Amino acid sequence: MAERFDNLVEGLTEDRAMSVILADPETLDRPVDKYMAATRLGASDTEESLDVLIKAAELSPEHLFDRITRRKAIDALGRRKSTRALPTLFRSLSCTDEAAVINAVDAITKIGAPLTESNQRSLIKALDGEDIQKRAVIQAFCRLEINKAEETIRPLANDQNPLVCGAAKAYLARVHKETSGLDDLVPQLIDPIAGRRRSAVIDLGDAGDVTRLEALVTAPVSMSLRARSAFQLVDPNKTCHVPDEYSELISQLLQDNPQHLKLRQEWVCPVDAIEIENNLQHRDEARQYGGALSLMNMDKRSRMELINEIKQKLWSDYVTHYYLTSVISLQGLSERSDLICLALAETIPQYTKSRIAAAWGCLRLRLTDQKPLLEELSVSANWLPLKWTCRQVLKQLS
Known part of the structure; x- marks a missing residue:
């Protein structure tokens, strides 16, 4: 965005x-x-x-x-x-x-x-473009919940391109309540190709079928993308209220422990400093998670040494920043609680994911001195997952 x-x-x-x-x-x-x-x-x-x-x-x-x-x-x-x-x-x-x-x-x-008949015809005509354009148009009909495009979109649920057929299946699920086609999207969440995994996450969010939430939670795809889709399912009106029956899954998603994700073996690197650093900088977030998992599997001394070394070199990189904050939080590494506090205070939008990881770290490390900032974010944060996280953390800190 x-x-x-x-x-x-x-x-x-x-x-x-x-x-x-x-x-x-x-x-x-x-x-x-x-x-x-x-x-x-x-x-x-x-x-x-x-x-x-x-x-x-x-x-x-x-x-x-x-x-x-x-x-x-x-x-x-x-x-x-x-x-x-x-x-x-x-x-x-x-x-x-x-x-x-x-x-x-x-x-x-x-x-x-609301779109006029003429507007809808213009959108349907735009389906004649290449696959990426076609996908965007189908998503528009889905998100605007326009049911008059069924005749044109239904055949696309069998398209050979998963980006097109996934969007079409999401449309049929959300607008026409035909959710069986979503079964094909769940295996796509662990596809070797990153783009297919990401598109499946987006499509399941658009589809509006909350029974797919657990599959989203364990997908090896960027937490922010999964969170966006998950909140579409559990809080479509953006109230920052998650029904009790989904709260545990949403907490699991936002704590983002790579040990709980469905990672292919080839995404997990050896427990080696160079390999871990390379994975954390990989373009595919599944490999990033694999690097974070290997970092967590190091003996504590080696882990702390590598965290300190990577922090010196890559703390300004918002992707690595997130994974370091996350590992410190997940493993309760009090020796670097200073990084939790730094991450929570970071206001640049690219670091919002790190603020979520830091909020959970405040809970795990009992950093009660951070409560004023957590309280502020629980009211003023623009991104619902961050606001919701801070509210949960404050409840448990109290």
């Missing part, structure tokens, strides 16, 4: 963003400022900035920087959630830039306004 990277444009004022986003890129010393401006205006709330974003969403795609800016502007319009952007977004569905079309579909979904 663009919100995760708001800190990258903090120094860009709204006025400056509006002045450069529509400028000829050839006249700018830093043409990249154009699409950074789109991200900045996505975080604004003035009508003037919305007007500028709408204009930017129709920039000519001929120049590379204008083309990228148009994509970013379309994405930003979804974040603004104004129905005034819908005519522009629906026009964007017919452009030849697939990335812009996908962003337009996502933006229409985020706005969430």
